Amino acid sequence: MRVLILSAAPAVTDARVRATALSLAALGHDVDVVCRTAAAEIGVPQQEDIGSARLARIAFNDVSKLDNRSGLGGLGRGWLQYLSWLRRMALKLKRPGAARALALTQEFWAIGPQAEQVLAGADVDVVHAVGLPALPGAGRLAKRWGAALVYDSVELEQDRNTQYFGPFGWLRMRLEKTWIRRATAVTTVSSEISKHLARLYGITPPEIIHNIAASRESKETIRDVLSTPDAAPMAVYVGAAGFGRGLMPSLEMLLAAPEFYLGIVGPQEDRFRLRFQLAADRLQVSKRVGMALARPPIEAASFVSSANVALALIEPVCLSYAYALPNKLFQAVQAGLPIVVGRTPSLARLVTACGLGETVDERDPVGVAAAVRRQAARHGTGEYKAARALFLSEYDENAAISAWARLYAGLLPRLGDDRHRLVADGTSQSRNH
Numbered sequence: 001m002r003v004l005i006l007s008a009a010p011a012v013t014d015a016r017v018r019a020t021a022l023s024l025a026a027l028g029h030d031v032d033v034v035c036r037t038a039a040a041e042i043g044v045p046q047q048e049d050i051g052s053a054r055l056a057r058i059a060f061n062d063v064s065k066l067d068n069r070s071g072l073g074g075l076g077r078g079w080l081q082y083l084s085w086l087r088r089m090a091l092k093l094k095r096p097g098a099a100r101a102l103a104l105t106q107e108f109w110a111i112g113p114q115a116e117q118v119l120a121g122a123d124v125d126v127v128h129a130v131g132l133p134a135l136p137g138a139g140r141l142a143k144r145w146g147a148a149l150v151y152d153s154v155e156l157e158q159d160r161n162t163q164y165f166g167p168f169g170w171l172r173m174r175l176e177k178t179w180i181r182r183a184t185a186v187t188t189v190s191s192e193i194s195k196h197l198a199r200l201y202g203i204t205p206p207e208i209i210h211n212i213a214a215s216r217e218s219k220e221t222i223r224d225v226l227s228t229p230d231a232a233p234m235a236v237y238v239g240a241a242g243f244g245r246g247l248m249p250s251l252e253m254l255l256a257a258p259e260f261y262l263g264i265v266g267p268q269e270d271r272f273r274l275r276f277q278l279a280a281d282r283l284q285v286s287k288r289v290g291m292a293l294a295r296p297p298i299e300a301a302s303f304v305s306s307a308n309v310a311l312a313l314i315e316p317v318c319l320s321y322a323y324a325l326p327n328k329l330f331q332a333v334q335a336g337l338p339i340v341v342g343r344t345p346s347l348a349r350l351v352t353a354c355g356l357g358e359t360v361d362e363r364d365p366v367g368v369a370a371a372v373r374r375q376a377a378r379h380g381t382g383e384y385k386a387a388r389a390l391f392l393s394e395y396d397e398n399a400a401i402s403a404w405a406r407l408y409a410g411l412l413p414r415l416g417d418d419r420h421r422l423v424a425d426g427t428s429q430s431r432n433h
Contacts, residue, residue, distance in 0.1 A: 001125040001408065004141070006115055007035040008107060008133030010057060015213040015297035015327045016154050016189075017130050021053040022214060023401040024128075027408065032122070034058065034115040036107075056118050083109070105171065112137030116144075126150055126411060132157040132176050139179040148184040148411050153206060156193050159319035177201055185407055190346045192323035207407055211327040214397040215334045218295065218302040222263045226290030233376050234261045236307040236337070238300055239328050241268040241291065244321060246313025246342055247276060249362040254285040256369035260376075262311075264291045265304060297327070301334035308376040310335070313342040313362035325350065330395060332356075333388055338375035340368065355387035 003024055007017045017033060025031045031053035037046065046057050083102055090099035111134055128150040129138035135151055142149035158173055180186055180197070186206035188194050198205040228234055241247060241264055250262055268291060280286040295303045304310070310332035316322040325346045332339040339357035341347045348359040358371045378384040 001411075002030045002123055003032070003126045003128055004115065004119065004122075004124045004138075004147075005031065005033045005053075005128045005130060006111060006134040006138045006141075007033070007130040008111060009131065010036050015300075015331075016152070016211055018050055018297055019211070019213040019397070019400060020128070020130065020152070020404065021050045021055070023397075023404045024408070025051045025053040026401055027405050029126075029408070032056070032119060034111075034118050058114050058118065107133060109137070112141045116141060126408070128152065130154060132172060135179045136175045139182060143182075149179070149182065150407070150411075151180055151183040151186045152209075153180070153186060153188045153193065153197060154211070156196060156318075156320035156323055158200070184411060187407065190323055190325035192346050193320075196319065196323060207403070209400055209403040209407070210325060210330065210395060212330045212395060212397050212400045213297045213300075213327060215301045215331075216298050218299040220303065221306040222265060222290075222292060222304050223306045225292050226261075226263055228261050228263065228290065230306075232261050233259055233309075234263055234307040235309050235311050235340075235372055235376070236263040236265065236304045237311045237328075238304055238331055239266045239312075239326065241266055241276065242272045243269075244315045244317040246311065246315055246362050247272075248279060249313050249315075249342075249365060249368060250311055251276070251279055251283055251285060251289070252365035253368040253372060254288055255283060256366045257372055260369075260372065261288045261290070263304070263307060264289070265300065266294045297331075301331045304331070304337065305335040307335075307337060308379045309372055310337040310339040310357075311372070312339055312347060313360075313368065314344050314347065315342060315362060316344050322346075329356070333391055333395075336380070336385075336388065338378045338384055340371045340375050354391045355384075356391060 005017065005021055005024075009017065017035065021031050021033050033050065033053055033055040035055065035057055037057040037059045048055050083105060087099050087102040090096075090102060115137065124141075124145055124147050126148045127138045127142040127145070129135040130152045131154050138151075139149055141147070157176055180201050181203060186197070186203060187209050188197065188206045189208070189211050191208055194205045194208055197203065222228070222236060223230060223234065235250070235253075237245075237247060237250060239245065247264065254260060254262055262285075273291070277286070280289050310328070312326070312328040312332070314321050314324070314326070322344050323346055324344060329339060329341075329347060329351065333356060339351060341351050341357060341359055342362035343359070351357045352359055357375050360367050360371045362368060
C-alpha cells in the first residue's frame with residue numbers, strides 16, 4: 001500500500017515517526033513522511049531517507065507557494081493568509097497566547113494541502129496522522145482521496161502539560177472528537193490512554209503499539225561527549241528537557257548522592273534550560289551536570305550505554321504524563337541500564353512488574369538518591385541481565401513491526417474498488433455505537 005505519514009513535529013528526535021516509517025517500509029509498504037521543518041535545528045536536511053521511506057520537511061505556515069486549488073476545504077489560500085495577518089496583529093498587541101493559537105490553527109488547515117503538493121498527485125491508500133496537530137489535515141486528505149485514515153494518538157491531547165489560549169483549547173477538543181470517530185483505525189502508546197480515549201469519545205479502545213525504536217551502534221558515548229570520568233557513577237536522562245520531566249528533582253538528587261554525575265540527552269527548551277542552569281548553580285552541582293544534543297533515536301541507547309542508571313522521574317502534572325509509556329523505558333533497557341521512575345502509573349507498573357528498576361516519589365531527593373544507588377549497583381549483574389532479556393523477548397522493535405503488520409492487514413478488507421473509507425455521516429467501524 002502507498003502510505004502517507006503526516007506529523008507536525010520535525011521528526012529529528014521523534015522516535016515514533018521514524019520507527020513507524022521504518023516498520024511500515026519493512027512490511028513492504030511504499031511510505032512517504034511529511035513533517036514540519038526544523039527551523040531551529042542547524043544542519044537538518046529538508047529531505048532524507050528513513051530506510052526505504054522518503055521524508056520531506058516543509059514549513060506548514062509558509063503558504064506563499066501553496067496552490068490555491070489544494071484541499072483547503074473551499075476556503076482557499078486567502079484564509080491562511082488572513083490567519084497570518086491576525087497572528088502578526090496579536091504579536092504587536094503583545095498577546096503571545098493568541099498568536100500561538102493562531103499559528104497552530106493555521107497549521108491545522110495548511111498541513112494537508114502542503115502535503116498534497118509534496119506528493120504531487122500520488123495514489124495514496126492510507127493517510128497516517130501522528131498526533132493531533134496532523135489529524136485534521138490528514139482526515140481531510142483521506143476524505144478527499146478516498147483513503148483510509150489511521151490516527152496515532154501519541155499523547156493524551158486533551159490533558160497535556162501545556163496551556164492553550166481559550167478558544168483554541170475548545171477547537172482542539174472539537175477537531176479530535178470529529179476526526180477520531182471518522183478514523184478507520186486508532187492507535188496509541190499505553191493501555192491507560194487507550195481506555196481514556198475509548199471513554200472520552202465512545203470508540204473501540206485504540207490498538208496499543210509501544211514506542212519502541214530499533215537500535216544501532218553510536219560512534220560516540222555520552223561520557224566522551226560530556227568528558228565524564230570513566231570511574232564516576234553516572235545517571236542519564238534521555239528526552240526533551242522541559243518542565244514536568246523530573247529534571248529539577250534529578251538535580252536535587254545530586255546533593256544526596258555527591259558521587260554521581262548527571263547526563264541529559266535531548267532537545268532543550270530555552271526557558272527551561274536557563275532556569276535549569278540557574279538551579280544547578282544555586283545547588284552548586286553544575287560541575288556534575290552535562291547536557292548533550294539529541295541523538296538520532298536509533299543511536300540513543302548505544303550513546304548512553306556507558307552510564308550506570310537511567311532516570312525517568314516524570315511528574316504526573318497532567319494525565320498525558322501520568323498515562324504515558326515513553327520510549328525512555330525501552331531505550332534504557334536497550335542500553336542495559338536499570339531505571340528509576342517517578343509516580344506515573346503506566347511506567348511505574350511495567351518497570352516494577354518486569355524487574356527493570358524501581359519506583360520512587362520524585363519529590364523526595366534522598367529517596368531518589370537511594371534508589372539510584374541501588375539500581376546502579378544492579379547494572380551488569382546477572383539478575384538484571386535476566387530481567388532485561390525476558391523483557392526484550394516481548395518488547396523489541398520486532399514487536400512493534402508485528403503490531404503495525406496486524407493493524408495494516410486489518411485495513412485490507414476495507415480497501416474496496418471505490419476507495420471510499422470515511423463514512424459520509426462521520427462514523428466508522430472504529431465506533432462502538
